[in-house]
Amino acid sequence: MALTGIFLILFLIVHVGLNACIWAMDDGEMFNKGAHFMGSNIVPRILEIGLFAGILLHIIQGLMLEFQNRSKRKQGYAVAMGNKGSKWYSRSMGILGTLVLLFLVVHISDFWLPNRSSQGFLLGEEINLYEKMKVVFRQEWVVGLYLLGCISLAWHLLHGFQSAFRTLGVSNSKYLVLLNGIGVCFSIIVPLAFALMPLSFYFGWV
Numbered sequence: 562m563a564l565t566g567i568f569l570i571l572f573l574i575v576h577v578g579l580n581a582c583i584w585a586m587d588d589g590e591m592f593n594k595g596a597h598f599m600g601s602n603i604v605p606r607i608l609e610i611g612l613f614a615g616i617l618l619h620i621i622q623g624l625m626l627e628f629q630n631r632s633k634r635k636q637g638y639a640v641a642m643g644n645k646g647s648k649w650y651s652r653s654m655g656i657l658g659t660l661v662l663l664f665l666v667v668h669i670s671d672f673w674l675p676n677r678s679s680q681g682f683l684l685g686e687e688i689n690l691y692e693k694m695k696v697v698f699r700q701e702w703v704v705g706l707y708l709l710g711c712i713s714l715a716w717h718l719l720h721g722f723q724s725a726f727r728t729l730g731v732s733n734s735k736y737l738v739l740l741n742g743i744g745v746c747f748s749i750i751v752p753l754a755f756a757l758m759p760l761s762f763y764f765g766w767v
């Protein structure tokens with residue numbers, strides 16, 4: 562779970578970086594160049610298969626972990642610990658992950674599916690993704706749904722980021738402080754940057 566989580570975190574860094582090119586103020590030229598490379602080069606296209614496999618594996622591992630946890634204790638606790646033992650978002654990883662997944666289903670059918678089907682799923686003709694974003698992010702409900710997806714992602718990462726590294730053995734108290742700091746910054750900055758993308762199109766900032 563930690564390894565697939567870190568793999569997905571690496572994907573988010575590439576995705577947010579490439580998407581940030583929409584703010585280059587060149588009517589999407591730089592963004593479309595980057596998107597064209599990702600969609601037409603064989604290496605990112607093979608990595609894409611790994612990405613979808615990684616997402617699927619992460620979901621299966623999450624479900625297995627949830628069932629294991631539940632089966633370990635059939636009877637609930639008499640006294641609820643609330644936030645004393647753990648944060649609410651750490652106890653809500655399943656629901657937060659499900660919300661991110663629901664966002665992903667809509668998101669994939671907004672961009673990835675139309676683009677790949679226009680390519681015949683191989684390395685054919687792509688659509689203009691920047692122009693597509695202009696159209697998609699004109700609708701209030703879509704912008705709202707994307708914001709909800711980004712907020713869910715932020716809470717999911719707030720637990721997941723530090724948890725993944727702790728699972729891999731970063732448990733020394735000196736590193737834990739640093740790790741928590743980086744985790745909190747990452748979990749705020751990346752989803753915030755993503756959230757600003759639909760908002761930028763909707764309000765005409767790009």
Ligand code: HEM
Pocket residue numbers: 576580596599600609612661665668669672673674676677690694707711714755756758759
């Ligand atoms: C909110 C701002 C976002 C925008 C504007 C955006 C934009 C895009 C676009 C245009 C594509 C299609 C790329 C292509 O067909 O080559 C795409 C694909 C994808 N996005 Fe996003 N995205 C956003 C947020 C996210 C988030 C938060 C996640 C994950 C939680 C995500 C996960 C994916 C995945 C898995 C794909 C398909 C794989 C790929 O093409 O790389 N996106 N996104």
